[in-house]
Amino acid sequence: MHGNSVPDSYVYVTEEGVTRHYADGSVDALAWEDVVEVRVVGDTDSDILYILLDRDGQGCVVPKSATDASFLTRLRYLPDFDLDRLGAAVEAAHDDYVVVWRSPEPPSTLPDFEYD
Numbered sequence: 001m002h003g004n005s006v007p008d009s010y011v012y013v014t015e016e017g018v019t020r021h022y023a024d025g026s027v028d029a030l031a032w033e034d035v036v037e038v039r040v041v042g043d044t045d046s047d048i049l050y051i052l053l054d055r056d057g058q059g060c061v062v063p064k065s066a067t068d069a070s071f072l073t074r075l076r077y078l079p080d081f082d083l084d085r086l087g088a089a090v091e092a093a094h095d096d097y098v099v100v101w102r103s104p105e106p107p108s109t110l111p112d113f114e115y116d
Contacts, residue, residue: 011066013074018052018060028060035078036103040086042093051097064090079104 012019017031030052039051048064050071062071075081081101089098 009063009066011062011071013067013070015074018062018071018074020060020062020066030054030058030060032074032077036105037099038075038078038081038086038101039097039099040089040093041097042095048090048093075101 009020009022012021015032017029017034019027019029021027034054035052036055037051037053039053041049041051043049043063050062050064050067051059052062053059072083072086075086076083078101086100089100092098
């Protein structure tokens with residue numbers, strides 16, 4: 001008897017953010033308000049990976065195979081997000097990543113330091 005195989009990971013998309021749960025119990029999560037960059041890359045299993053990053057370079061890697069329409073719908077709410085650019089990047093995805101969106105807001109300024 002063959003049972004249903006357990007997926008390697010699954011993804012939850014909410015209004016607050018995106019969360020990926022791995023089979024080993026680890027979790028990647030990122031709030032939408034913290035996303036400053038979206039990348040697309042092809043992986044070795046012929047899937048497409050969406051990589052969402054925050055200002056510190058931490059992020060959440062989301063396989064296209066684990067997404068549904070709610071993920072793409074939510075991406076559209078990022079300021080000036082271009083679905084056509086995303087589609088072109090997905091069509092041309094290979095081993096190197098393509099940045100499809102960056103936050104239009106400048107990074108926060110560094111504090112002023114006094115030097116002796």
